[in-house]
Amino acid sequence: MNWVISMSKLHIGTWGKSLVESLLKQGISPIKIVGNTGINLRKLDGDNPRIAFDQLAELFERAAEITDNDLIGFQHGQNREVQRSGLISFVSSSSPSVRTLLITLARYQRITGDAIEITTDQLDSDGIIEWYFAVPSGVKRRQYLEFSGTGIIDDLRRLTDRRLTPEKIEFKHHRDSNNKPLEAFFGCRVEYGSDQNRIIFRQSDLDLPLRSADNHLHKMLKKYSEEAVSETTKNKMSMTQEVEQKISLQPGKTQEKVAKELGVSTRTLARRLKAEKTTYFKVVEAYREAMAKSMLSDTETQITEIAFVLGYADTSTFSSAFKRWSGKSPSEYRT
Secondary structure, eight states: OOOOOOOOOEEEOHHHHHHHHHHHHTTOOHHHHHTTSOOOGGGGOSSSOEEEHHHHHHHHHHHHHHHTOTTHHHHHTTTOOGGGGTHHHHHHHTSSBHHHHHHHHHHHGGGTBSSEEEEOTTHHHHOEEEEEEOSOTTSOOHHHHHHHHHHHHHHHHHHHTSOOOOSEEEESSOOOSOOHHHHHHHTSEEEESOSSEEEEOOHHHHTOBOTTOOHHHHHHHHHHHHHHHHHHTTTOOOHHHHHHHHHHHOTTOOHHHHHHHHTSOHHHHHHHHHHTTOOHHHHHHHHHHHHHHHHHHHOOOOHHHHHHHTTOSSHHHHHHHHHHHHSSOHHHHHO
């Protein structure tokens, strides 16, 4: 079995570029924008800027700090030039309805990068879309979260010529002040500290037609989008690999802890592993089995130490598990 190494989550830098342009227009120098973050603004140059997602999120947090404006993500999400995001904006806006736009957006979001995932499995039944960031929980993303949630609603309002109002918005982060501008914009209850980032739509709104709908163009762009998705996922880690990466550092981690480190809910982690035809238990067991056999075959490490390294409470529990895998005890296997 091949164990994966850490990979930075790259993301399209379009919105980082537009944010920097806005800050420069306010007279803020590039040096002040960067500060001590280490962000290279030159990565945002050109027509197809790409940047590590943790740096993109940090850029939004930095912008809030230097402007003393904790609504900057929310404000930047309004009236954004959505066409700047390229293919995904055109294939989404050519959709026939709000429902198909959201499904299309979820399907092709990975074209923009591998850090954000949108799920629509509850859309038809409950009008719910959820989105999360597959990055460590320590990456601050409050401003970018509010930017993305605001951007979705603002885009839908312009594409439908309606003041589309969700039933409820939920964010994972906390906000202790300046809540009223967001509630006024969304026109509904906004909850913070939720288990997931979530927008709940009215079913009647999901069937609203888009003024930019074009079935012929939509079908053609979907073809190009499928090709782009195929290309961008060739080297992308699967969720199984990402879990393997996390447990390789500490095999005894719980599913809840790994989900938190990946920036997803436990339910989402389980669902994505199920889609890859496995479970958290199976991934952990496969890792432990491979590592145990390797260590027993190639090292002089004591069995008690192997049990400890693999996260077992004692040698007896490890021995029972190993016998289940191989039909032999660890000492018999080593012999």
